[in-house]
Amino acid sequence: MSPTLEFSFRIAITVDAPTIVSSDPARGKRQLIPILGGEVSGALEGHVLPGGVDSQFIQPDGLCRLSARYALATKDGTVYIENNGIRRLPSAFTANLFGDDMGFFKHVPVEDIYFKATPTFEVDDPRLHWLTESVFICDAKRTPDTVNLDMYRVL
Template sequence: MSAPTLKKQFEIRVEVAPPVLIGQDDISGRRQLIPILSGTLTGASEGNFPSLTGEVLPGGVDSQVIRPDGKCELSARYGVRLTGGEWDGASFYIENNGFRTVPEEYVPQVLAGGFVDPSLYYFCTVPQFEVYDSRLNWLKQRLFICSATRLPDAVILGYYTVE
């Protein structure tokens, strides 16, 4: 048996609004909602479908709890509509759960809602897909993981299949 490898299939850039603070305390941490405004999907040149393109639909949300130790537990939900080529008009739904951790010295900055350089943290998620078009069944037939980068107004996610 050989060890699994990762193969990048596509990248999604999600444009987000500023966080909406729901509440914060010293035990649970900071609960916030981040509205998802729009975004783009681009196929990876090394993936099975390099010509894949699409748009992130408005109306999604990234629900987060930032724990007192700085760990951010997140659950993002949003829709994507593909554009062009053989998938033109096909849509799917993503539920993406994961977490982001930062070194201890950056915890106060995170708890205050500040930006931390992406090279300093760990940020991975496990997406699940709902598809309503048989052309997209391949999304349900592989295990995906994401490596992510948080920017002040966007999140960039690389979607990889476990091969």
């Protein structure tokens, strides 16, 4: 039987401006994006705790390898998430990735951005244990100020 996906929940994350650690279009760019907060809806309900970070390395060809760490406060307890993935923009926008202003995302059609990740979860309450018993896939959408993460359980 082939796997299927079941929508579980959405995390709408508010982010701050990136902190650029290093940037060289010939070698790549390392940036840290602070996670300020957000909302969670679906099978989980709650909010994103401030203090998380999305660590990104943007390769010279524009492929972004990301590793985000953040926590949720839900009605059933706290959830810690490690979300690792990739984001790829149309080549026409690659040069914009090496600047400081992420506002250019408003000009990139969301459907033209490949943005997928594989989250893993740590939980502190037995009611949330279901998050640790399945594989999840994250389908993400990036806007100038937010990141919407749709979490799907692989059945």
